Amino acid sequence: MLLENKVVVVTGGSRGIGRAIALASAREGADVAINYWRDNDSSYGKASAVESIVGEIEALGRRAIAIEGNVAERETGLELIRRTVDAFGRVDVLSSNAGICPFHAFLDMPASVYESTVAVNLNGAFYVTQAAANQMKAQGTGGAIVATSSISALVGGGMQTHYTPTKAGVHSLMQSCAIALGPYGIRCNSVMPGTIATDLNADDLSDADKRAYMEKRIPLGRLGAPDDVAQCVVFLASDRARYVTGASLLVDGGLFVNLQ
Numbered sequence: 001m002l003l004e005n006k007v008v009v010v011t012g013g014s015r016g017i018g019r020a021i022a023l024a025s026a027r028e029g030a031d032v033a034i035n036y037w038r039d040n041d042s043s044y045g046k047a048s049a050v051e052s053i054v055g056e057i058e059a060l061g062r063r064a065i066a067i068e069g070n071v072a073e074r075e076t077g078l079e080l081i082r083r084t085v086d087a088f089g090r091v092d093v094l095s096s097n098a099g100i101c102p103f104h105a106f107l108d109m110p111a112s113v114y115e116s117t118v119a120v121n122l123n124g125a126f127y128v129t130q131a132a133a134n135q136m137k138a139q140g141t142g143g144a145i146v147a148t149s150s151i152s153a154l155v156g157g158g159m160q161t162h163y164t165p166t167k168a169g170v171h172s173l174m175q176s177c178a179i180a181l182g183p184y185g186i187r188c189n190s191v192m193p194g195t196i197a198t199d200l201n202a203d204d205l206s207d208a209d210k211r212a213y214m215e216k217r218i219p220l221g222r223l224g225a226p227d228d229v230a231q232c233v234v235f236l237a238s239d240r241a242r243y244v245t246g247a248s249l250l251v252d253g254g255l256f257v258n259l260q
């Protein structure tokens with residue numbers, strides 16, 4: 001069990017990659033605190049997305065709590081960590097995963113679309129990382145922070161001019177936090193998912209031509225699944241990565257390197 005009796009906090013943990021990270025962490029022995037925002041996803045049957053992920057984790061014999069909050073607001077991260085410590089006594093791992101990507105053209109993009117994307121993806125990552133790191137420092141036993149950056153930290157997207165800079169920022173945030181937090185034994189790394197089939201890009205990939213184009217570009221021949229990313233997050237969070245900090249791990253099926 002790679003995360004035996006660890007306490008893992010996952011932002012955006014009720015759906016998509018975050019849900020997979022929460023479940024994979026529980027499977028590896030962790031108790032999980034899940035942050036979510038506006039649980040309106042009915043694709044999990046009668047139970048809400050939040051109720052179903054909490055139920056799945058408890059069915060594994062691990063504890064789970066779900067705390068609603070918009071990570072774009074600094075107080076959300078503080079309350080998330082506070083309530084996690086109240087419930088489980090400590091924080092060992094933060095998966096700073098919450099993110100949005102409302103695809104939009106550049107020239108007519110409203111300020112609200114740009115600003116909300118920066119607020120959630122970058123400001124949110126900063127605030128939650130800061131809150132978790134202060135708790136880990138106070139505990140005095142180190143910790144691991146894994147941020148969900150993206151292949152989009154390294155390459156662009158014509159409909160993602162608001163989004164790609166935030167993912168580059170998350171990547172850079174982990175590099176600087178690795179330096180700032182190393183003295184406390186807190187490791188900071190990022191994963192860089194490629195095109196992973198989630199509700200974040202469901203509309204974009206509902207275009208058959210776009211989906212076929214992306215699949216054709218990926219040497220492994222398929223879009224990623226959320227658990228493909230979750231397994232890499234568990235590795236970076238675990239003691240197997242005890243000497244890894246300031247690093248980033250592409251989880252993209254070879255998409256990034258495939259020019260021709």
Ligand code: RM4
Nearest residue numbers: 101150152194195200201
């Ligand atoms: C990723 C990458 C994928 C896209 C998602 C929303 O960073 O750009 O292609 O589907 O974002």
